[in-house]
Amino acid sequence: MTAEKSSDAQAADDEPEFNVADLDLGFAEEVAAKPGGEYIRRCYSCGMCVAGCPVAEVEPRYSPRRLIRMILLGLRAEVLQSDFLWLCCNCYTCMERCPQAIRIPDIIRAAKNIAAAEGRLPANLKTVSASVTKIGRLYEIEEFDNKKRVKAGLPELQTKLEDVERLMRK
Ligand code: SF4
Numbered sequence: 724m725t726a727e728k729s730s731d732a733q734a735a736d737d738e739p740e741f742n743v744a745d746l747d748l749g750f751a752e753e754v755a756a757k758p759g760g761e762y763i764r765r766c767y768s769c770g771m772c773v774a775g776c777p778v779a780e781v782e783p784r785y786s787p788r789r790l791i792r793m794i795l796l797g798l799r800a801e802v803l804q805s806d807f808l809w810l811c812c813n814c815y816t817c818m819e820r821c822p823q824a825i826r827i828p829d830i831i832r833a834a835k836n837i838a839a840a841e842g843r844l845p846a847n848l849k850t851v852s853a854s855v856t857k858i859g860r861l862y863e864i865e866e867f868d869n870k871k872r873v874k875a876g877l878p879e880l881q882t883k884l885e886d887v888e889r890l891m892r893k
């Protein structure tokens with residue numbers, strides 16, 4: 724019988740090669756300066772966060788511990804370009820389990836925000852962002868939707884939220 728590989732063991736197999744000269748030693752500070760990122764240096768790599776993560780359970784290459792280690796090491800480009808960054812679903816299970824009370828999802832969100840500010844947003848999120856910016860919703864409400872709502876005894880919804888558009892322009 725072969726034992727199943729842990730998320731971190733699998734990740735170690737896929738470990739990217741990197742040049743020490745390319746490390747960004749200010750990256751951890753950059754993340755720590757964001758709300759919720761301030762306790763990142765408390766991590767002693769125990770792995771409790773990975774053990775409870777529902778994403779790591781279905782995608783063994785995903786590991787919040789690994790993401791934190793990469794940030795601490797200064798692997799800025801690798802973290803910001805990683806698809807794994809966007810797999811976190813903000814369930815906060817890892818934070819509940821972390822013995823160091825590290826706000827892990829907030830750290831991951833901080834890295835996502837840095838990536839987004841640099842234009843590294845996945846295509847699906849670009850679409851969502853454009854829709855929210857333009858109409859204030861994830862998808863357009865059409866007359867057809869309102870007819871169905873009225874039929875079901877629900878109030879009609881505005882088809883466009885002008886206030887959101889104004890807010891986004893500011
Ligand atoms: S549970 Fe907390 S201390 Fe342990 S590896 Fe995860 S973030 Fe680090």
Ligand code: SF4
Pocket residue numbers: 772775776777778779787810811812813814815816817818827828
């Ligand atoms: S918040 Fe993200 S990293 Fe933490 S357990 Fe949930 S999916 Fe995993």
